[in-house]
Amino acid sequence: MGTEPLTAADPGWDALARTAAGDSIAFELLVGQNQDRLLRLCERMLGDVEEARDAAQEVFLKLYRNAASFRPRGQLFTLLYRIGVNHCLNRLRRRNLVRFLRFSDPGEDDAPVVEPVDRRPGAAESMDARERWRVVRQGIDKLPSNQRAVLILAKFEGLSYREIAEVLGISEGAVESRLFRAMRRLEAAQESDRSMVSPAKRT
Amino acid sequence: MNRLPEIELMRLLHGELPPERAFELQERLAREPELAEELRRLEATWDRLELPPAAPAPRGFARAVVGRAENGGLWSLAPTRIRAAGFAVLAAGLALGVGIASTLARWDAATSAAPVATETVVASSPAVPTVPAAPQESTAPIAISPPAVGTPAGPSDGWNETNASGPKGTNRAPAPADGATSSGASAASGAGDPAQVADFDYDLPAEDGSFADEGTLADDYWQAFDGTESATGSGDGTGSGSEGL
Numbered sequence: 229m230g231t232e233p234l235t236a237a238d239p240g241w242d243a244l245a246r247t248a249a250g251d252s253i254a255f256e257l258l259v260g261q262n263q264d265r266l267l268r269l270c271e272r273m274l275g276d277v278e279e280a281r282d283a284a285q286e287v288f289l290k291l292y293r294n295a296a297s298f299r300p301r302g303q304l305f306t307l308l309y310r311i312g313v314n315h316c317l318n319r320l321r322r323r324n325l326v327r328f329l330r331f332s333d334p335g336e337d338d339a340p341v342v343e344p345v346d347r348r349p350g351a352a353e354s355m356d357a358r359e360r361w362r363v364v365r366q367g368i369d370k371l372p373s374n375q376r377a378v379l380i381l382a383k384f385e386g387l388s389y390r391e392i393a394e395v396l397g398i399s400e401g402a403v404e405s406r407l408f409r410a411m412r413r414l415e416a417a418q419e420s421d422r423s424m425v426s427p428a429k430r431t
Numbered sequence: 432m433n434r435l436p437e438i439e440l441m442r443l444l445h446g447e448l449p450p451e452r453a454f455e456l457q458e459r460l461a462r463e464p465e466l467a468e469e470l471r472r473l474e475a476t477w478d479r480l481e482l483p484p485a486a487p488a489p490r491g492f493a494r495a496v497v498g499r500a501e502n503g504g505l506w507s508l509a510p511t512r513i514r515a516a517g518f519a520v521l522a523a524g525l526a527l528g529v530g531i532a533s534t535l536a537r538w539d540a541a542t543s544a545a546p547v548a549t550e551t552v553v554a555s556s557p558a559v560p561t562v563p564a565a566p567q568e569s570t571a572p573i574a575i576s577p578p579a580v581g582t583p584a585g586p587s588d589g590w591n592e593t594n595a596s597g598p599k600g601t602n603r604a605p606a607p608a609d610g611a612t613s614s615g616a617s618a619a620s621g622a623g624d625p626a627q628v629a630d631f632d633y634d635l636p637a638e639d640g641s642f643a644d645e646g647t648l649a650d651d652y653w654q655a656f657d658g659t660e661s662a663t664g665s666g667d668g669t670g671s672g673s674e675g676l
Binding site: 252255256259260263264267268271272277280281284285288289292293357358360361364365379382383384388389404405407408411414415418 | 437438441442445447472473476477479480481482483485486487488489492493494495496497499500501
């Protein structure tokens with residue numbers, strides 16, 4: 229294609245520039261390099277694998293359609309995360325609106341399906357892990373969307389405060405403030421769940 | 432320290448605190464057990480945040496995305512469910528449109544072709560022979576010969592036999608066979624049998640298709656015709672009361 233690399237920091241920008249010029253192979257390469265982390269982010273944000281795949285596809289399509297309008301700055305994955313987080317937050321807002329219109333309780337649709345008891349070796353540990361995941365998932369789902377995004381980017385994506393601030397377009401102070409509030413909420417949720425699930429253990 | 436100590440602790444936990452600040456905070460933690468307990472709680476909450484490993488990207492995901500990007504316009508940005516619903520609405524609209532167009536076409540063809548067809552048919556059809564009008568029913572009374580005296584009785588059903596026993600040979604339902612009412616003509620018809628009267632069915636027509644009440648009109652006609660009181664009974668000539676003719 230003969231396109232000049234726009235930045236040496238991240239070859240992803242070069243792939244994006246070639247995509248804007250109509251190079252579908254460059255776009256496929258770009259998708260292949262970033263699909264796992266974007267799918268993981270969407271799954272953490274939405275809590276649903278199928279919906280996450282749909283969302284990730286749409287994020288890549290947005291990147292494709294607007295490839296010519298992005299200016300190279302920092303790492304490409306922060307741009308992808310930014311589009312992805314905003315897309316997932318929009319989906320969550322729509323989901324909340326649908327719940328509101330259906331007069332259903334928040335978290336009602338997120339109730340995990342009861343699975344049969346697994347009697348294989350290690351099944352008890354597996355059940356414990358699943359129970360922990362369920363509690364964490366419920367706690368995350370109850371967070372306000374801005375706190376949820378910060379927590380997921382910090383805990384599950386391993387981004388620094390500065391990167392989170394860049395992705396979300398907020399200050400680092402706002403990042404640590406939201407993260408701290410999210411931690412407090414999760415701590416309270418875990419405490420209440422422990423007291424409800426195993427009241428005998430308290431005594 | 433102008434920030435909340437908990438936020439400082441969180442930064443320390445996440446490795447976001449500068450080294451000199453981290454050193455200061457470590458010294459303070461050694462002196463303040465409440466602060467150390469707070470850090471321990473934050474750390475426990477952070478470590479408990481665990482989710483199952485994310486599902487890997489499905490095979491051909493990148494190829495599917497590229498295909499969707501190349502083949503679709505703005506429509507490709509719509510979520511899968513919305514696109515499926517859109518296709519369903521489009522298909523339903525197409526089916527409805529085809530149905531309406533077909534109906535309109537048929538209606539149009541029927542309205543425009545009807546006069547031509549009529550003219551063509553009329554021109555090519557042979558002359559239709561004139562159907563003579565049905566003769567008007569004569570208002571004059573029909574001369575009906577009364578049955579001869581001694582005409583043998585018709586089929587011996589309960590109706591005729593019973594009818595003969597009625598007053599003036601009327602085609603009415605028989606009275607109860609108590610002897611007093613059927614005594615007039617019981618000798619001529621041999622009727623009046625209580626068993627036969629009992630078997631009479633008021634709802635069934637006679638063999639000629641007439642019902643019980645029709646006999647009244649016939650009798651009235653006879654009376655108007657010759658001024659006599661005839662007892663013809665039913666039109667089958669089974670009536671035996673002909674004493675007036």
